[in-house]
Amino acid sequence: MNKFIRVNMTTKEVVTGEAPEKYAGLAGRALTSNFVNDEVKPTCHPLGKNNKLIFAPGLLSGTSASQSGRLSVGAKSPLTGTIKESNTGGTFSQKMAKMGIKALVIEGMPEEDKFYVLKIDMNGVTIEDAPAEILGGCGNYEALKVLSAKYGAKVGIALAGPAGEYRLPTANISFKDPEGNIRSAGRGGLGAVLGSKKVKALVIDDTGAPGVTLAKPEEFRAAAKAFAKALTTHPVTGQALPAYxxxxxxxxxxxxxxxxxxxxxxxxxxxxxxxxxxxxxxxxxxxxxxxxxxxxxxxxxxxxxxxxxxxxxxxxxxxxxxxxxxxxxxxxxxxxxxxxxxxxxxxxxxxxxxxxxxxxxxxxxxxxxxxxxxxxxxxxxxxxxxxxxxxxxxxxxxxxxxxxxxxxxxxxxxxxxxxxxxYDPRAIKGIGLTYATTPMGADHTSGYCIATNILKVGGYVDPLKKEGQVELSRNLQIATAAVDSTGMCLFIAFAILDIPEGFNALVDMINARYGLSLTADDVTALGKSILKAERAFNAAAGFTNAHDRLPEFFEYEPCPPHNAVWDFTPEEIDEVFNF
Amino acid sequence: MNKFIRVNMTTKEVVTGEAPEKYAGLAGRALTSNFVNDEVKPTCHPLGKNNKLIFAPGLLSGTSASQSGRLSVGAKSPLTGTIKESNTGGTFSQKMAKMGIKALVIEGMPEEDKFYVLKIDMNGVTIEDAPAEILGGCGNYEALKVLSAKYGAKVGIALAGPAGEYRLPTANISFKDPEGNIRSAGRGGLGAVLGSKKVKALVIDDTGAPGVTLAKPEEFRAAAKAFAKALTTHPVTGQALPAYxxxxxxxxxxxxxxxxxxxxxxxxxxxxxxxxxxxxxxxxxxxxxxxxxxxxxxxxxxxxxxxxxxxxxxxxxxxxxxxxxxxxxxxxxxxxxxxxxxxxxxxxxxxxxxxxxxxxxxxxxxxxxxxxxxxxxxxxxxxxxxxxxxxxxxxxxxxxxxxxxxxxxxxxxxxxxxxxxxYDPRAIKGIGLTYATTPMGADHTSGYCIATNILKVGGYVDPLKKEGQVELSRNLQIATAAVDSTGMCLFIAFAILDIPEGFNALVDMINARYGLSLTADDVTALGKSILKAERAFNAAAGFTNAHDRLPEFFEYEPCPPHNAVWDFTPEEIDEVFNF
Structure with missing residues (x-):
């Protein structure tokens, strides 16, 4: 899985090569965030030719590991002006991985006012005119039908909906799910970036894909089994989420x-x-x-x-x-x-x-x-x-x-x-620190303190007290950045935080997939390095600690029934990223 | 002129006292910007109780000096998030000065959903209910009529129009002009700040005002005469502006x-x-x-x-x-x-x-x-x-x-x-540097390089070349900050840049008004100190050099007929504030 494809929408050139050496071992969010930090001009307009949109499956995508089919999409966000990794399900990630594609980058911007479809298959990428009937406000459900009829029911599809066409700040990128319905890389307006590049849709056909090669198939299967067991054993992933x-x-x-x-x-x-x-x-x-x-x-x-x-x-x-x-x-x-x-x-x-x-x-x-x-x-x-x-x-x-x-x-x-x-940050203080400090703008998934504050997963930190929240948010943000790089659904965190065998199995799967010998420390180091790259981009884009603040009203308006207010000082908040 | 009035809209308390010692010698923009930097929490929400709105006449307001009736209004801007000084004509400034009011501050925010009128006279400030007929979208022309009928034709009026009531980001503060029509403190949405404090209008009645005392009346009159002569002599202020x-x-x-x-x-x-x-x-x-x-x-x-x-x-x-x-x-x-x-x-x-x-x-x-x-x-x-x-x-x-x-x-x-x-920044590069770097957000008045780039006032710097523009924008921004503190209309700059006697007369008037012995160097020092206070506020509010940039399209799209592009590097732009 080392193909690195660049599609330039200004020139319509497609260049497929090996991934740069510096990205060895990086996938998912680790890859998208490092790439954006390396190549996107931090002060660029998010809807201009200098922004770049990158799609990357995770380290374990394309394998038989449970929950490994998530895709990371990265760019400078039109909503926040920060770096953005938006994460989605669907069928795209696994197809990319099986085709050996480590990343697909869309850069540049056409001068002509015309939308395109990028067709990705084992022969490469072709840039085709978008069918007229899916343009100008056509809903995503209908567009998926039209594209599936044209390109085949089995293709994967990523789509800029009407909001993306119009480049609205909340536009997501919609992905076809296994049943042909919709999953989304939702947050941060990346659909507007896709729309600005005049790409209405990406269609991926993995016919003839070689699939993923495992360095140590036996070890992988054993680890995958242990991993699945942890998921089915844990009450959140084994019972609550499946049922409700x-x-x-x-x-x-x-x-x-x-x-x-x-x-x-x-x-x-x-x-x-x-x-x-x-x-x-x-x-x-x-x-x-x-x-x-x-x-x-x-x-x-x-x-x-x-x-x-x-x-x-x-x-x-x-x-x-x-x-x-x-x-x-x-x-x-x-x-x-x-x-x-x-x-x-x-x-x-x-x-x-x-x-x-x-x-x-x-x-x-x-x-x-x-x-x-x-x-x-x-x-x-x-x-x-x-x-x-x-x-x-x-x-x-x-x-x-x-x-x-x-x-x-x-x-x-x-x-x-x-x-x-x-999740109210006054009554559940850990998540408030995540909202304030994550490089993504307010985002619960980037350090889901609800797990420990409310669900008592990974221990317990009293949601109404300040004690322990800085460390909790920091550690979860680091762990999440790493998990977001594996292609794994974030919900595996419930199981791996509570069940040591689950966490070990995750590391073992990565090692068996690539023939590595990573340890838990390597996972932490990866998470930290991702956050640091993201913060570096944001700093160069003009973000400072002054932006790592919750809206002021949380400080003044007590939240019933606990009547708690947001009471972290700026200095305390800034400790979250002191590592 | 040393009364400092604070109106707290949370408690409805009015406190009138002497201006703090540290503000001695400051008026107009020098006062509003230092005050905002001193007292407004930089990360506060501009529409919340922690923002403060300050009205201050200039150093020469209330005197007989030509052009001295401008008012500075300061706050954190809801439009830009930066510090803001918005400058207006009308009758307010002179009335405040004649009443001995150095500044009026509105702070806090009512909890009740109800609008008020602040009535300012020699007895102090009273907070009255706003007449119902000027609320809910009533136009400013009609509101001025209603308020003039109620409070007398001679009062000065400052008004939040419908946009200010609705706290829209472009809401200005409208001021009654000498004929009863409208002048505005236009830029930066300060009308929304007034509206957030539920102040529909300020009405000022200077009946019984003592007027301004001159330390050296003779010297003042001589200087004022020389100053007026410079204005009438210069082709821009003496001919072009009066005619067209x-x-x-x-x-x-x-x-x-x-x-x-x-x-x-x-x-x-x-x-x-x-x-x-x-x-x-x-x-x-x-x-x-x-x-x-x-x-x-x-x-x-x-x-x-x-x-x-x-x-x-x-x-x-x-x-x-x-x-x-x-x-x-x-x-x-x-x-x-x-x-x-x-x-x-x-x-x-x-x-x-x-x-x-x-x-x-x-x-x-x-x-x-x-x-x-x-x-x-x-x-x-x-x-x-x-x-x-x-x-x-x-x-x-x-x-x-x-x-x-x-x-x-x-x-x-x-x-x-x-x-x-x-003014297009590609074809007139000096003004582009002002747009990029002024603490106010894009604002031609804060360093009007058009004077020297186009009108050949204060020398000539070729508008299409980069040479000399950094110094030009810097010097004009410094001079403008000082002029904005005098209560003088900025258009005096044309005359004082070209006619040394005009500039000297301005300094002489200030000295004669207050019994001082300022020199040209003091004026420059004042300008620099204002800009530094403004930059300090902005930095604490989260602004960095990355915000001192023009929109990217100016770099790529040549502007006919010269087909010039914006070609200053970030490092060159950052030199403007290197002083």
Whole structure:
């Protein structure tokens, strides 16, 4: 897996070569972040020719290891102005890995106003005109149909939706999942970067791919087995997530008083039963949605957390129906009808926007008077307008920071212009440090302190106290950067934090795959080096510690029921990255 | 003039005391910028209780010196996130000075959702409920009428228009001018800060004011006479500006190839005759607008550059009808009808937005497909929608940076999120350095290199060459910071740069006013110290040299007719503030 492909959209040249020596041993986020830091001008405009978009499977992608099918996409973010790694399921990563492609880079920018499709197969990359019928606001579900019909049902697809075509700051990159539906590299507006390069879609056909070679097949199989065992044994990955999906967190966070409600004015709601994972599961089961309850976002997933939500007639509405979306619309925007939320989730996938930033934008817009509180129908209409786009569609598709600006709000829940997700930083202080300091802008996945603060995974740190949070956020950010480089789904963290054999099996798999002899220390060193590269890029782009701060209102407004405030000093926050 | 008044809108307390010792000798921008740097938390949200808004007349305000009636308003800017000094005419500055008020500070923020009027007179400041009829989108012209009827025709008024009430990023603070029309502290969204503090208006009544005491009246009168002579002698302040207003620059910049056209795609237009100062003057003269052609923005102005533009029936439409507005709408947005532009200018004054940021936003929105190119009627409708505000009104009132984001544009002419005004930095390189490096965000007034690059005032530096520009921008920024502290209109710079007696007279007036013995070196030192305080604030707020850059497209797109590009290196740009 050492092919390094560069597609220059200015010249339409494609260059396929060996990966540069300096990237030996790097994959996934380690590769995308180092590449962006090496090659992207930090002060460039994210939508200009100097930005570069890189797709990279992880170290274990393409193997039979459970959960190894995640893809990293990197660039300078149009939403935050920082470096960005956005991580997705789907079928792309494994196909790239099996074809021996370590990375695909899209650089430059066409002068002509015309969209293209990049067709990737064992013969290389061809740049074709995008079919007219998928342009100009065509929804992603329809576009996937058109592209699958044209290129074959088995191809992998990455897509700039309407929002990406229009280069809106919340545009995601949508990926075809194993069933032909949608997964997303959601955060940071990388779909706008794809759109700026006039690439409507990437289509990948792995016919004839040699597949991945294992240096030590026996050792790999043994480790993979031990790894899978850890996943199935752990209560979070073995029971809670498979049964209820991530939406299992509604009741847990509500109980903890850390479920942000009505644009972060409280940490608990009374209507949690209407939107909880238990209710979602019961609804899906009762409606008998196409015979499915849940599925995996990529082949080889054994957690299968992605819920398959049907309408009242049992017909598919949406999947990848995550806790963060249900929280943002259901609790933060007070939309109390799970069907309404499901249709909005589908609409967001269809127009191709980050479900977190846009859903938080909806709640923020409600505070700003742009939408009525709790109105699911009005929200659905607003989301659909992104495909046109109307001025309202542009505002909502601009994301939470833009909504805050045009509504003149003091209470705008963003860090580095990216929306704060589903865990209140006042009541769960560890995650607040992650929001503040991660190079990505507010992002729970980059150091998921909920694990230890709430789920008691990897030990326990009292969520309401400051003690131990700096170390927790720091250690989880380091570990996460490493995990994001393996191609592994981040949820493996629950199992490897609690089960030493699981962690060892992960390292053993990497060693067996490549014939290495890495240790736990090497994994930590990798994580640190990734974070340092990301911070270096951000510093050169103009970010300082002054940007590593939560919105001020968290300092002044106590969050019921605990009435906690955000009370870390700047100096304490800055300790997170003191390593 | 040493009263220092603090109005706390959280507690409704008013404290009037002597100005702190450290502010001795500081006024205008020197005072507002030092105060903001001293007291405003750099990382605070501009619309929160930790921001403070300060109004300060200049060193010479309240005296009989020509051009001394300008007011400085300072705060952290909601538009740029930087420190901001916004400078205005009107009657406020002289009244404050005559009442002995060195500064008025508004701090805190009410919890209740209710607007107030601050009534300032010789008895102090009272906080009154704002009249209901001037709230909820009432235009500034009507609000001025209501307030003048209530408080008397002679009071000075500062006003948050509809945009300020809604806290839009381009909201200005509108001031009553001597005729009861509107002047604005335009740039940087300080009207949104006023609106966030729930102050709809400030009303100042100087009945019984003691007036300004001169330490050396004879010397003052002699100096003031010499100063006035310099102004009337210089061709710019004595002839061009009085005759044609600032719009005289249309033909001059067009000839120079530095008049940005169609969202900065060229530096020259073919329809300059339709919008030039000569045409404006002929139109006004022909229509016989209320018997006026031009007037001063404050009492004591002898330049009288503000044009008094009437409709076809000779009825007043707008005044303060500046080159930058005519340029942005007429050349940059290609609206070729001067009447259309005049009505849009009036509408911007009426809703209370910065005419530069919003007019450039209009041109940018045309590139982004939100408005049709050159359509004055559609633009007028969009501006009026700011008073409602509709989603389109919010976008346009959000300013150029927001328009660029929601339209996914690469070509967004802003620095630090503030719109670049009417002089192309590729063809006039000195002004480009000012845009890039001033602590204010793109602002021509903070170091007006056009003077020397184009008008050959203060010498000549070839606009198309890099040589000499760093020193020019640096020196003008230093001098401007000092002038902005005197209460003097910046246009005096033309005369004092060319006529040594004019400069000496300015220093002599300050010395005679206060009984000092300042020299030219002291003026330079003052200018430098102001800029350093402003940079210190910005650095603590998270700004670095990486923010001192022009939009990337200026580096790649040659600007006809000279086909010049922006070619300063980062290192060269950073030399401007190396002092």
């Amino acid at each position: 999906g991530t939406d299992v967190l509604v009741n847990i966070l509500n109980e903890a008083g850390g479920l942000p409600a009505k644009n972060f004015t409280a940490g608990r709601i009374g209507w949690n039963d209407k939107i909880s994972g238990e209710t979602m599961n019961a609804t899906i089961t009762e409606r008998g949605g196409d015979g499915k309850v849940s599925h995996g976002c990529h082949a080889g997933c054994i957690i299968r957390c992605s819920q398959w939500y049907p309408d009242k007639d049992g017909k598919y509405v949406t999947s990848g129906f995550e806790y963060e979306t249900v929280w943002a619309l259901g609790a933060d925007a007070c939309i109390q009808d799970l069907d309404d939320i499901a249709y909005i989730d589908r609409a967001m996938d269809d127009v191709g926007v980050d479900a977190i930033d846009v859903s938080v934008a909806v709640a923020t817009a409600m505070e700003g008077g742009l939408l009525p509180w709790g109105d699911g129908k009005a929200t659905l209409e607003a989301i659909k307008q992104i495909a046109i786009p109307t001025p309202l569609g542009r505002i909502i598709g601009g994301g939470t920071a833009i909504v805050g600006k045009v509504c003149g709000l003091f209470r705008t829940p963003v860090v580095k212009d990216q929306a704060i997700p589903a | 207003g600032t719009d005289v620059l249309v033909n001059i910049l067009n000839e120079a190839g530095g008049l940005p056209a169609k969202n900065f795609t060229a530096g020259r237009i073919g329809w300059n005759d339709k919008i030039s100062g000569e045409t404006m003057n002929a139109t006004i003269t022909e229509r016989g607008g209320d018997g006026k052609v031009s007037h001063g923005c404050h009492a004591g102005c002898i330049i009288r550059c503000s044009q008094w533009y009437p409709d076809k029936d000779g009825k007043y439409v707008t005044s303060g009808f500046e080159y930058e507005t005519v340029w942005a709408l007429g050349a940059d947005a290609c609206i070729q009808d001067l009447d259309d532009i005049a009505y849009i200018d009036r509408a911007m004054d009426d809703v209370g937005v910065d005419a530069i940021d919003v007019s450039v936003a209009v041109a940018t929105a045309m590139e982004g497909g939100l408005l049709p190119w050159g359509d004055g009627k559609a633009t007028l409708e969009a501006i009026k929608q700011i008073a409602i505000p509709t989603p389109l009104g919010r976008i346009i009132g959000g300013g150029t940076a927001i328009v660029g984001k929601v339209c996914g544009l690469f070509r967004t002419p802003v620095v630090k999120d503030q719109a670049i005004p009417a």
